[in-house]
Amino acid sequence: MKNRWLPLTLTLAVGLVVGVAGARLGTGASGGSLASLASDRGLSGDEAEAALATYVAPGDYDEYLMFASGGHSGQLHVIGVPSMQLLKTIPVFSPDSWSGYGVGADFSDKLMSEGSNPAKNEPLTWGDTHHPALSETDGDYDGRFVYVNDRANGRLGMVDLADFKTKQILDIPNIQTSHGGVFATPNTEYVHVSSMTPAPQTKDGYAELERYKEDFRGVSTFVSIDQETGKGDLDKSFQIELPPYTQDLADAGKLASYGWAFINSYNTEMAVGGTDKDNPLEKGAIANDYDYLHIINWEKAAEVVEAGGYEMRNGVRMIPLETAIEEGLLYFAPEPRNPHGVDVSPDGNYIAVGGKLDPNATVYSIERIKKAIAEKNFDGTDEFGVPILKLDAVMEAQVELGAGPLHTQFDDEGNAYTSLFVDSAIAKWTLGPLSGVSEEDSFKLVETIPVQYNIGHLVTAEGDTVSPDGNYMVALNKWSVDRFPLVGTLNPQNFQLIDLNSDPLRILKDMPIGFGEPHYVQMIAIDKLQKRIEVYEPGTDPLTMEPSDVATKTGDERVERIGDTLHVYMTAMRSHFTPDIIRARAGENIALHITNIETTRDATHGFAIPGYNKQVSLDPGEVVTIEFKAKRSGSFAFYCTEFCSALHLEMQGWLLVEP
Ligand code: K7E
Ligand code: CUA
Numbered sequence: 001m002k003n004r005w006l007p008l009t010l011t012l013a014v015g016l017v018v019g020v021a022g023a024r025l026g027t028g029a030s031g032g033s034l035a036s037l038a039s040d041r042g043l044s045g046d047e048a049e050a051a052l053a054t055y056v057a058p059g060d061y062d063e064y065l066m067f068a069s070g071g072h073s074g075q076l077h078v079i080g081v082p083s084m085q086l087l088k089t090i091p092v093f094s095p096d097s098w099s100g101y102g103v104g105a106d107f108s109d110k111l112m113s114e115g116s117n118p119a120k121n122e123p124l125t126w127g128d129t130h131h132p133a134l135s136e137t138d139g140d141y142d143g144r145f146v147y148v149n150d151r152a153n154g155r156l157g158m159v160d161l162a163d164f165k166t167k168q169i170l171d172i173p174n175i176q177t178s179h180g181g182v183f184a185t186p187n188t189e190y191v192h193v194s195s196m197t198p199a200p201q202t203k204d205g206y207a208e209l210e211r212y213k214e215d216f217r218g219v220s221t222f223v224s225i226d227q228e229t230g231k232g233d234l235d236k237s238f239q240i241e242l243p244p245y246t247q248d249l250a251d252a253g254k255l256a257s258y259g260w261a262f263i264n265s266y267n268t269e270m271a272v273g274g275t276d277k278d279n280p281l282e283k284g285a286i287a288n289d290y291d292y293l294h295i296i297n298w299e300k301a302a303e304v305v306e307a308g309g310y311e312m313r314n315g316v317r318m319i320p321l322e323t324a325i326e327e328g329l330l331y332f333a334p335e336p337r338n339p340h341g342v343d344v345s346p347d348g349n350y351i352a353v354g355g356k357l358d359p360n361a362t363v364y365s366i367e368r369i370k371k372a373i374a375e376k377n378f379d380g381t382d383e384f385g386v387p388i389l390k391l392d393a394v395m396e397a398q399v400e401l402g403a404g405p406l407h408t409q410f411d412d413e414g415n416a417y418t419s420l421f422v423d424s425a426i427a428k429w430t431l432g433p434l435s436g437v438s439e440e441d442s443f444k445l446v447e448t449i450p451v452q453y454n455i456g457h458l459v460t461a462e463g464d465t466v467s468p469d470g471n472y473m474v475a476l477n478k479w480s481v482d483r484f485p486l487v488g489t490l491n492p493q494n495f496q497l498i499d500l501n502s503d504p505l506r507i508l509k510d511m512p513i514g515f516g517e518p519h520y521v522q523m524i525a526i527d528k529l530q531k532r533i534e535v536y537e538p539g540t541d542p543l544t545m546e547p548s549d550v551a552t553k554t555g556d557e558r559v560e561r562i563g564d565t566l567h568v569y570m571t572a573m574r575s576h577f578t579p580d581i582i583r584a585r586a587g588e589n590i591a592l593h594i595t596n597i598e599t600t601r602d603a604t605h606g607f608a609i610p611g612y613n614k615q616v617s618l619d620p621g622e623v624v625t626i627e628f629k630a631k632r633s634g635s636f637a638f639y640c641t642e643f644c645s646a647l648h649l650e651m652q653g654w655l656l657v658e659p
Contacts (some may be wrong), residue, residue: 050508054497056083064461064472064523067146068495069129071517076132076148076159081461081472081523084497084511092157092166093127093150100606100616101166106625107543108166115155115169128152130519131182131249135230139186139254139348139466143528145230147182147191151519154178156193156223158230162531163619165542168231173314174239175199175219180250180263186466190222190298191232192252194263198244201313209272213383217321218242220250220263222298234316238305240296240329241321243384244270246285247294249341249407254466255348256434257366259299262351265291266338268382286357291339292332292382293353295369295389301329325385331373332382334391335362341407341457345416346466349434350396354405354418360398361405361418363443365434368394397443401427406456407520409463411470411500415446419455419475426451426458426475426498428505449505451496454478459521460500469525473498473505476518484512493517534601536621548623550593554578565589571597572605572618574645577638580653586633590655592626594618606641609655617642633659 038048056062062080065087070077074094078087093115095102102108102125109123116124127150135145146159154175158168172178172193180194198216200207207215224236246267253260268291271284301319304310304327310317324330336358343352351364371377372393379388404422411417414437418427425448432442457476461469480494492512499508536542539551552558552569557578560567566588571578572595584590596605596618607626608615611634616624640651 046506050499050506053499054082054084054509056080056085061526063526065526065529066459066474066521066523067132067134068476068513068518068521069132069148070515071130071519072126072128072152073516074127074129074150075516076129076146076157077515077518078164079495079511079521081474082497082508084495084509086515088164089515090159090164090166092129092148092159093124093153093155093169095125097615098617100614100624104607104614104616104624104626106627107541110543111166111169115157115171116153117171117173124153124155126152127155127157129157130179132520132522133182133184133191133464134522134524135188135225136184136186136465137188141462141465141522141524141528142188143524143530145188145225146522147184149178149182149193151177151179151196154193154195156182156191156232158232160230160531160545161529162533162545163536163542164532167229167543170223170232170234172221172223173234173316174201174318175221180220180247183250183252183261183464184225185222185252185261185298186254186258188225188227190237191225192220192222192250192261192298194218194220194242194247194250196248197246198242201241209274212244212270212272216244218245218247218265219318220247220261220294220296221316222301238301238310238317238319239313240301240319240324242294242330243268243321243382243386245292248339251342251344251351251464253344253348253366254346257344257348257351259297260366261296261298262342262344263294263296264335264339264342264353265294268292286338289337290334290391291337292386292388293335293339293342293351293364295331295333297329300327304329321384321386325387328373330386331369332386332388333364333369333394334379334388336360340405343408343410343416343464345431345435346410346412346468347435348466350431352408352416352418354407356404356406356421359400359403359405361401361408361416361429362395363397363399363432364394365396365432367434368396396432399429399443399445401429401445402448407458409458409460409473410468411460411463412468413470417458417460417473419458420448421454421456423448424451424453424455424477425449426455426473426505447504449498449507451475451477451498451507452479452483452494452510453481457520459523461523462525464522470500472523473500474521474523476521478517480510480512483510487514535599536619538597538599538621539595539623540621541623542619548595550625551623552593552595552597554597565591568592570594572607572640572651573597574603574605575640575647575651577607577640577651577653582653582655584630584655584657586630586657586659588630588657590628590630593623594626595623596620603644604642605644605651607638608641609638610636612636615641630655630657633657
């Protein structure tokens with residue numbers, strides 16, 4: 001609780017600090033009034049400075065945008081930095097009744113059904129978004145697309161950054177769950193998704209747990225990306241079979257390690273749980289001292305696939321494990337048991353593994369890895385025949401950071417930042433000479449900053465690229481405890497903005513996350529989002545960005561009965577639906593093809609009909625089809641759901657379903 005009544009001496013100190021900040025603001029901002037405002041609001045000098053550092057004046061824009069996963073809300077969230085304001089929620093795997101995604105808009109139904117393997121299930125209407133990945137060119141974010149994995153169902157979602165809408169959900173064959181990735185290779189040649197819990201590779205997808213070693217496999221997937229549409233193309237993609245370990249987080253090599261990929265693993269013990277209460281899964285899975293960092297040469301794997309070194313498995317080219325070993329596509333390096341994150345430094349030289357149960361970041365170098373591979377410097381193989389590189393041959397350093405190191409991000413000065421889950425802190429440490437750090441300063445803990453509380457991921461500005469910006473870092477904390485007013489028995493998670501230009505590091509702002517359980521975030525400079533459009537060309541199908549077949553122009557509105565379906569070609573504009581009276585017969589299928597013919601930014605309309613579970617919002621220029629069966633007779637008043645105009649309430653009509 002903040003003390004609103006500061007003692008006089010402190011108030012004077014505040015006045016001094018804010019006075020300095022105020023003086024820096026030049027004419028117009030008087031230091032004196034800022035100081036008294038700060039003191040009236042009970043802000044310390046540091047707090048007042050932090051407020052100024054994050055304030056984005058009305059009408060001004062943030063410097064960066066973050067794309068945050070929403071966890072099992074199945075969505076992505078767009079957040080401005082440094083203001084930490086939520087700008088948008090993009091539904092990906094889950095319905096969203098505001099936009100009509102999955103609640104009426106035909107394109108979303110299509111996405112959800114195409115993105116759900118029907119042999120597996122009914123159309124899936126939720127997902128667990130974990131790791132967003134922005135598309136890259138030459139290892140730098142290019143602002144074209146953002147991808148995110150569905151941890152629960154092993155799927156990939158793609159959002160086009162032209163209009164911030166989901167354009168594809170891809171059900172990835174041969175995996176059930178996914179955690180590894182998403183990462184984009186440096187030119188978005190591929191987007192990588194690997195399995196988490198291994199899945200049976202049997203024909204019917206069933207296997208006894210006694211046959212875990214024989215029948216279950218992990219799978220690494222390189223989804224080939226169409227550079228025009230951003231969509232994944234399974235025909236051009238390939239998979240690599242992995243031993244039935246639990247493959248965890250993954251990252252792409254870049255620059256020095258271009259063409260390589262890295263995946264952490266745990267449960268190399270292959271524990272499956274069960275009734276043995278002395279050996280539950282969580283105990284069985286930590287029996288060994290080491291698990292294996294998976295080192296994959298994807299560039300060579302792509303060549304092996306082109307040369308025919310694959311078998312088809314459920315519609316994807318799969319490199320069998322034996323082929324991957326024979327062709328030198330897969331190597332292991334020991335890593336302290338049950339690590340979590342693996343992150344490649346901006347120059348591509350170092351690979352940092354977060355120990356989780358071990359207080360160290362273990363750092364490998366690609367130079368050592370390549371040398372050890374060339375010299376076959378192996379410590380034998382695992383039981384599936386994968387060569388294990390000698391730890392001391394590939395390990396560059398271990399840096400003791402604190403309890404529970406998870407994920408690592410980077411700045412532009414050769415520093416790494418690792419989240420410490422158990423310590424609720426972030427450790428700043430130095431990389432090595434290959435990242436421009438002097439020999440004597442290399443691999444040293446610099447400082448630790450506490451966060452509140454239980455940090456999972458963290459992100460720095462452009463922190464996954466070849467040229468991070470520094471400037472800002474955000475901690476993604478799982479708990480907030482008492483930092484926000486009590487709003488029920490579960491408080492929001494907490495994003496904390498940290499100033500990377502301050503010494504020591506300082507927290508600038510908290511952002512309560514009351515809309516999901518974000519896992520990961522990427523932060524892009526806003527000026528890189530060059531593809532954004534302001535309004536659709538009138539008559540656009542948002543799924544294809546092409547003119548829609550069922551677009552309707554003013555004067556062309558009509559009703560056609562084809563077979564047992566009533567097609568209504570409707571326009572929406574301020575403040576009228578045309579036609580506004582629709583006659584149908586009970587039992588008939590109805591397809592409402594609505595075109596929002598507005599051409600003005602933000603001139604949106606909605607369409608909702610009572611009792612039919614249908615609602616859509618139509619952006620200006622957008623065409624949406626709403627399909628339903630007029631099950632029962634009645635006179636139904638439909639209406640526009642967006643307050644679009646002074647006559648918004650008058651924007652309604654009738655669906656008359658005759659008995
Ligand atoms: Cu560490 Cu799914 Cu990235 Cu969450 S994982 S914390
Ligand atoms: Cu259109 Cu309200």
